[in-house]
Amino acid sequence: MSESTLTRPTAAKPIPALPRGRGIRLGLKRIGYETKTYFRVGDQVFFTFLFPVVMLAIFATAFSTSGNIGTNPDGSGGITQGAYYLPGMIAAGILLSGVQNLATDIATEKSDGTLKRLGGSPLPVISYFIGKMGQVFVTSLAQIALLLLVARVVFAIELPTEPELWARFVWLYLLGIITSAVLGIALSAVPRSGKSATAVVIPIVLVLQFISGVYLMFTMLPEWLQNIASVFPLKWLAQGMRSVFLPENFAPLEQNAGWELGWVAAIMLIWCVVGLLLCRFTFRWIRKDG
Amino acid sequence: MTSSTSAPQASADLSDPPVVQVRNLVKRYGAHAAVRGVSFDISRGETFALLGPNGAGKSTTIEILEGYRDRSSGEVRVLGVDPQKGDLAWKAQLGIVLQSSAEAAHVTVREQVEQFAAYYTHPRDVDEVIAAVGLTEKAGTRIGKLSGGQRRRVDVALGVIGRPQLLFLDEPTTGFDPEARRHFWELIRSLKAEGTTILLTTHYLDEAAQLADRVAVIAAGQLVEIGPVGTIGGADARTPVVRWRDATGLREERTSEPAAFVTALALQSGTEPRDLEVIRPSLEDIYLGLVAAADAEAAEAAETTEPTGAAHV
Numbered sequence: 001m002s003e004s005t006l007t008r009p010t011a012a013k014p015i016p017a018l019p020r021g022r023g024i025r026l027g028l029k030r031i032g033y034e035t036k037t038y039f040r041v042g043d044q045v046f047f048t049f050l051f052p053v054v055m056l057a058i059f060a061t062a063f064s065t066s067g068n069i070g071t072n073p074d075g076s077g078g079i080t081q082g083a084y085y086l087p088g089m090i091a092a093g094i095l096l097s098g099v100q101n102l103a104t105d106i107a108t109e110k111s112d113g114t115l116k117r118l119g120g121s122p123l124p125v126i127s128y129f130i131g132k133m134g135q136v137f138v139t140s141l142a143q144i145a146l147l148l149l150v151a152r153v154v155f156a157i158e159l160p161t162e163p164e165l166w167a168r169f170v171w172l173y174l175l176g177i178i179t180s181a182v183l184g185i186a187l188s189a190v191p192r193s194g195k196s197a198t199a200v201v202i203p204i205v206l207v208l209q210f211i212s213g214v215y216l217m218f219t220m221l222p223e224w225l226q227n228i229a230s231v232f233p234l235k236w237l238a239q240g241m242r243s244v245f246l247p248e249n250f251a252p253l254e255q256n257a258g259w260e261l262g263w264v265a266a267i268m269l270i271w272c273v274v275g276l277l278l279c280r281f282t283f284r285w286i287r288k289d290g
Numbered sequence: 291m292t293s294s295t296s297a298p299q300a301s302a303d304l305s306d307p308p309v310v311q312v313r314n315l316v317k318r319y320g321a322h323a324a325v326r327g328v329s330f331d332i333s334r335g336e337t338f339a340l341l342g343p344n345g346a347g348k349s350t351t352i353e354i355l356e357g358y359r360d361r362s363s364g365e366v367r368v369l370g371v372d373p374q375k376g377d378l379a380w381k382a383q384l385g386i387v388l389q390s391s392a393e394a395a396h397v398t399v400r401e402q403v404e405q406f407a408a409y410y411t412h413p414r415d416v417d418e419v420i421a422a423v424g425l426t427e428k429a430g431t432r433i434g435k436l437s438g439g440q441r442r443r444v445d446v447a448l449g450v451i452g453r454p455q456l457l458f459l460d461e462p463t464t465g466f467d468p469e470a471r472r473h474f475w476e477l478i479r480s481l482k483a484e485g486t487t488i489l490l491t492t493h494y495l496d497e498a499a500q501l502a503d504r505v506a507v508i509a510a511g512q513l514v515e516i517g518p519v520g521t522i523g524g525a526d527a528r529t530p531v532v533r534w535r536d537a538t539g540l541r542e543e544r545t546s547e548p549a550a551f552v553t554a555l556a557l558q559s560g561t562e563p564r565d566l567e568v569i570r571p572s573l574e575d576i577y578l579g580l581v582a583a584a585d586a587e588a589a590e591a592a593e594t595t596e597p598t599g600a601a602h603v
Contacts, residue, residue: 015369018379018411026408033397033405040396040432114393117448120356122382123409286358 018122026123027130034135038101047202048101049143052093053150055215059085060155070250079247083157087241088214090144094173095234097140098180100205102132103187104197110286111194119285129185129279136181144173165244168261172240175268179233182275189282213238219253226255233271240264306334307370309456309487310355315364317350324350326511327364337478337488339502341495343581347511348491349389352460355489356386369456382410385454385486387445387462395434399425402433403447410452422477423447424470438465446474450481457481459490463497475500495573507577509584523576530570534563 038044060082068078109115118128151157160166187204191197209215211225212234218226229235242250243259251259310332317325325347332338342348353359354366357373366373371380394402403420407413420429423443428436433444442465449457459478463471471494478501482488492498498505499519506516515522530548534541534555545551548568555563571579 015371015379015383016411018382029405029408033401036401037394037396109393112393113388113391116358116388117386117391117393120358120381120384120386120388121406121409122378122452124378 023124023126024130026127028134030127030131031134031138034131035138038105038135038139044101044105048096049139051096052089052143053147055092056082056085056089056147056151057154059089059215060151060157070247070253077249080155080157082151082155084217084246085215086147086151086157087245088238090147090245091176091212091234091238091241092209092214093143093147094140094176094180094237095205095208097136097143098177098182099184099187100201101139102136102181102184103191103201106132106185106188107191107197107201108194110188111197115285125283125285132185133178133181136177136184140177160244168240169244172237172244172264175265175272176233176237176240179268179272179275182272182279183233186275186278186282189278208232208234211235213242219255230255230267233268236264236267308332308367309334309336309369310338310489311365311367312351312355313365315351315354315366316362317347317354317359318362323362324511325354325361328508328511328513329364330506330513330516332487332489334487335482335485336503337482337490337501339498339505340489340491340508341493341498341505341577342491342508346508346581348508349460351508352458352489352491356384356458357381382452383455385449385452385457387449387457387459389460389464391441391445396432398430398432399436399444399447400429402444403451406448407451412453413451414453416451419447419451422450422480424473439467439470442466443470443474446477450477450486454486456487456489459488459492461491461493463492463494471497495577499573507580507584509581510588512584512588514580514584519573522573523571523580527576527579528571530568533565533567533569535565536563540565 038049060080063081066081068080069084071078106115148159152159160169187201188197191200208229211221211229212218212232213221213229214234218229218235218238221229226235239254239259240261242254243261243264251257254260308331310330312331313329315325315328316323328347328351330338340348340351350359354361355368355373357368357376360374368376369380369383397405399420400416404416407416417426417429420426423446425440425443425447428440433441436444442462446459446462449459463474466474475497478488478490482501488501490498490501502519504517505519505522507514507522529544529546532543532545532548532551532555536559543551552563552566552568
């Protein structure tokens with residue numbers, strides 16, 4: 001074997017430094033790229049973007065004859081089935097836009113070589129995530145706007161008018177979408193290939209929706225299932241959204257006879273931190289070989 | 291094994307420290323060593339081709355230099371930096387064309403090239419690069435709708451858009467038709483003329499002969515030869531072969547003076563020798579000879595040291 005030390009001079013030309021602040025700038029640039037790509041993928045648009053709207057339409061139509069929920073004994077008051085399920089659909093939309101969208105998207109990009117190429121380029125990891133988060137924000141806001149529009153115009157569902165309820169909606173949305181996005185990024189590490197990504201992610205997301213009061217009234221579920229669902233953030237997000245969109249007299253119908261907004265914030269915050277830590281320690285451009 | 295060469299290199303600047311320095315590089319996957327003590331340097335401005343059969347360790351070596359894989363042992367410097375510690379500023383000086391890709395099907399050629407241009411401080415002009423890889427007419431087409439060879443050209447465009455000091459090309463022309471390959475060679479020559487250092491792996495020996503200042507042949511994880519294309523295998527490997535047929539069948543003679551030999555042959559037999567040929571071994575013949583010798587050696591070594599460890603990658 002030949003000599004084991006480097007004999008030639010090693011003082012190479014210094015490598016030029018990159019300008020500061022480019023991580024943010026490139027991240028903002030990637031938001032446009034990511035959003036454009038999102039809307040060009042048909043199944044993504046249907047199963048993530050339009051799905052809650054389609055489900056709301058089905059629920060509002062299918063149960064339109066089953067009468068109102070929460071009517072007084074004299075038959076007055078109460079809200080339509082569509083109005084009752086609207087907050088759940090919003091919560092589900094936030095879950096889909098974050099968890100389902102990012103987990104399948106990033107797992108696919110991992111297996112098709114996108115991440116490998118980016119990992120060999122000078123794109124900062126933070127820019128990649130700003131792009132993904134931005135795409136999630138843009139698409140989920142558009143999704144919620146569409147949901148509210150359809151709810152109001154097509155199904156004549158009354159929307160809240162009090163500013164404090166909309167302020168509550170804003171923090172619930174922000175906490176929900178950030179938690180959902182970081183959990184999506186964390187979950188993207190699980191599928192071993194892009195092809196298996198939807199097979200891994202969709203069942204998780206679907207089961208969560210069924211046990212968290214999105215498609216089924218939460219209090220209809222057996223208590224043990226309610227307790228399982230209470231571990232996960234979707235149940236709390238849906239409950240928080242009900243506190244925004246349902247009349248105050250629905251609070252006693254919740255599991256613990258109240259909106260429990262403190263718990264809503266606490267549980268989601270815990271999941272957000274757990275998700276961030278998982279992202280921090282599991283995300284790699286590529287799996288370096290063993 | 292050769293660790294460096296002092297052969298003259300017309301376009302390489304030897305006063306600079308080498309752009310790539312590799313010493314005793316080893317990469318093990320469990321008990322199997324994919325790369326077993328490879329050493330070479332690449333000078334600034336040089337085009338260096340790594341040749342070898344599939345599984346010889348070419349891609350493993352290049353991916354270690356690109357920072358995608360960690361080495362098991364040995365020393366590596368790329369632009370003076372250990373690739374395992376390469377930061378973004380370091381990556382900004384590299385252009386990487388990977389072996390295969392199937393991504394970004396939903397964006398157009400221009401959108402993709404323009405996106406990557408933004409990652410670099412002094413990128414080349416987007417339309418010029420698209421034109422250089424011959425995709426001007428396809429600039430508005432989604433990448434998913436391109437043919438395999440056209441996609442490969444997008445890969446090349448993304449590799450050169452950042453005006454890299456060092457360009458890695460891992461089997462860049464796989465799937466190209468002959469005309470596209472010629473165009474690609476022109477592109478590489480123009481990059482070289484601008485001073486880009488290029489590390490190329492290829493299966494095509496004509497490609498190496500056309501482009502490379504030096505080639506290294508890697509077989510079974512070891513460098514078996516390194517040097518300018520015209521010298522690999524040594525002078526003996528280039529000795530012409532005279533082949534003809536006589537009463538005893540096909541005859542062959544290696545000689546450095548084929549004309550004199552053929553003249554003598556004709557005088558001696560008094561007739562025109564049948565099926566007369568003078569064969570100068572091609573680069574391919576030399577290369578195949580080197581690889582076969584290395585494989586035979588590796589197989590022998592495997593039999594004596596690790597009876598169950600068949601070579602695989």
